[in-house]
Amino acid sequence: MRIAVVGTGLIGSSLGLAWRAAGHTVSGCDNDARALEAALARGAFDRAVTLNEARGADALVLAVPLDVTCALLAQLRDDGQSNPAVMLDVASLQEPVLQAAAGLPGFVATHPMAGREGNGAAAADAAIFRDQSWIYEPGDGAAQATVLGLIAQTGAVPIPLPAALHDRAVALTSHVPQLLAIALAHCVRRHADEEGVRSVVGPGLAGALRLARARWTMWGPLIAAERARDAELLEELAAELGALANLLRQGELASARAAFEDAAPAVADIFRYAKGNQGGQDSR
Amino acid sequence: MRIAVVGTGLIGSSLGLAWRAAGHTVSGCDNDARALEAALARGAFDRAVTLNEARGADALVLAVPLDVTCALLAQLRDDGQSNPAVMLDVASLQEPVLQAAAGLPGFVATHPMAGREGNGAAAADAAIFRDQSWIYEPGDGAAQATVLGLIAQTGAVPIPLPAALHDRAVALTSHVPQLLAIALAHCVRRHADEEGVRSVVGPGLAGALRLARARWTMWGPLIAAERARDAELLEELAAELGALANLLRQGELASARAAFEDAAPAVADIFRYAKGNQGGQDSR
Numbered sequence A, B: 001m002r003i004a005v006v007g008t009g010l011i012g013s014s015l016g017l018a019w020r021a022a023g024h025t026v027s028g029c030d031n032d033a034r035a036l037e038a039a040l041a042r043g044a045f046d047r048a049v050t051l052n053e054a055r056g057a058d059a060l061v062l063a064v065p066l067d068v069t070c071a072l073l074a075q076l077r078d079d080g081q082s083n084p085a086v087m088l089d090v091a092s093l094q095e096p097v098l099q100a101a102a103g104l105p106g107f108v109a110t111h112p113m114a115g116r117e118g119n120g121a122a123a124a125d126a127a128i129f130r131d132q133s134w135i136y137e138p139g140d141g142a143a144q145a146t147v148l149g150l151i152a153q154t155g156a157v158p159i160p161l162p163a164a165l166h167d168r169a170v171a172l173t174s175h176v177p178q179l180l181a182i183a184l185a186h187c188v189r190r191h192a193d194e195e196g197v198r199s200v201v202g203p204g205l206a207g208a209l210r211l212a213r214a215r216w217t218m219w220g221p222l223i224a225a226e227r228a229r230d231a232e233l234l235e236e237l238a239a240e241l242g243a244l245a246n247l248l249r250q251g252e253l254a255s256a257r258a259a260f261e262d263a264a265p266a267v268a269d270i271f272r273y274a275k276g277n278q279g280g281q282d283s284r
Helices: A010-021 A033-041 A066-078 A095-101 A143-153 A163-191 A203-208 A216-225 A227-250 A253-270 B010-021 B033-041 B066-078 B095-101 B143-153 B163-191 B203-208 B216-225 B227-249 B253-270
Strands: A002-006 A025-029 A059-062 A086-089 A107-112 A133-136 A157-160 B002-006 B025-029 B059-062 B086-089 B107-112 B133-136 B157-160
Touching (some): A010 A033, A010 A143, A059 A066, A059 A143, A066 A095, A095 A107, A107 A143, A133 A143, A163 A203, A163 A216, A203 B163, A216 B253, A227 B227, B002 B010, B010 B025, B025 B033, B059 B143, B066 B086, B066 B095, B095 B107, B095 B163, B095 B216, B107 B143, B107 B163, B133 B143, B143 B157, B163 B216
Parallel strands (some): A002 A025, A086 A107, A133 A157, B002 B059, B059 B086, B086 B107, B133 B157
Antiparallel strands (some): A107 A133
C-alpha cells in the first residue's frame, strides 16, 4: 500500500519505520524542511512529498499537533480536491478531531498510546507501538478495516472507544501525569540552588521529570481542549497530596503505610489489561 | 580486599556484582534465606556468611533499610566484639545513621543515588552506580580513603555532603517523587473503573507510576524520619498543582504555556551537574 504521513516528528517517523518494515511504501510530508530531512536521514520514509502529492496515496495519515490536525481536516474536506479512500489521525483527543472532520468520507479518528523519550525523527523507533493500545473511534465505514490492518502491522492492539469516553479518560491517564511533571519541575527548580540539591538528583527524580521536557506545540491544543477536566483532576490530586502531607504531619504512619502498600496493587490493577506497560518500581 | 555486604537486596546485590567485577572477594549476609539464595544464584557474592563472619572482613557494608542499619550500627558499637577497620552504610538518610553510629571507629555514612525497576537480587545490576552521585559524610578518618576507592570502583562519583544538607535535599529529590507516585496511583485507581480508562494507559502514565511499587520496608523509616520536611514539600507541590489548575480553569493559556516552556530548561538546570540522569522527555 502507498501510505503518506503528514508530520515527520517522533510518531510520524516511528510509523514510517514500522510500515516500511511491514512492506509498505511510505512517503513523508512536513512543512519543516529540517524535520523532513532528519526523517529521511533516519530512513523513516521512502521519499518526501508535498501535501498535494500525499493526497494521491492509498492512505493518508495525519501525525501533527491537534490544532494542525483539525485545520488540515477542514482543508481536506472543503477545498474540493480529491482525497485518499482511507485517512486517519493520531492526535491525542478525538472529539475536536471528529468535529473538524465531520462529513469527510474515509476518515477514522485514532490515538496510539505510544511515546518515548526524545523528540523528532532522531528518537523514532518502530517498536514504540508494540503491545500498546491504539484507540480508534468505532464506526462502520469501509476505511475502518484498512485502518485496523495498518494498526495491527505496527504491533499495536486496536481498541474501539467512543470519542467522549476516550477524551475524558486521557485527561486522567495522559494530561495529569504530563501536568504533574511540569509542576514538579517548578517545585524542584525553586529549591535547586539550595546546597546539596544538585548532588542528590538520582534516577527516581529523573524518571518523575521525564515528561517535563515535552513540547507545548503538541500539548497546548490538547490541554486547551480539556482544560476544565484537567483542572478538576489536578485539584483532586492536590487534595490527595494534601491528605498525605497531613498524615505525615500528624505522625499517622500506619495510615501512610496503608497508602503506600495499597499503591502497588492499585498500579497492577490499572495496568491489568495493558500488555506493554507494567509499571515497574524503583528501590530508591 | 575481602568485602562483606549485609543485605542482599537490589542495592546490596548490585554492589556485590560491581565489586566482584573489580576483583574483590565479596561475601553476602542476610537474615532472609530466600533473598540470600537468590543473590548467590545471581552471582552477586562469592559466598554466604553470618554477621559474625562478616565482621571478620576487611570492609563491612550495610545495605539494609534505615531502621535495620541503625540497629546494626548500635550493635556493632556496643557488643564488644571486634569490627572491620572500614564500615559504610548505603541508607538514604545520614543524620539518623550518624547518630546511631556515634563513637564507632571506621564508619562512613554514604548514600549512592542509584536504583532501578524491580526488587531484590533478581533485579541487581552492577551498572546502576555508573556516573551516579554517591554521597558521603565528609570526615578525616583513615577509613574514608578506602570507602572513596570502593565507591569509585562501582563507577559512581563520590560527593562529600554534610548529613543535614543531604537529608534536607533528598526529601526534595527522592521522597517527594516517591510520595507523588503513591498519591497519583490512588488518584488514578479511584477512576480506573470508568469506561475506557484502562484502555488508554500508556508509557507516560507507566513512567509516572514506576515508583509506586516501592516497598514500605525500605521507605517507612525514611519517611518517618523526614516527615515534617516531606509534608512541607508535598504541600508546596499541592499548591503548585492548584495554581496550575487555576490557570487552566481561568483559560489563562499564555501562563500555562509559560509554565510548560519553563519546565524543560528547569529540568536541564537541575541535572546540570549530574552525568547519568539527564531527564528525557516523552512526546505523549
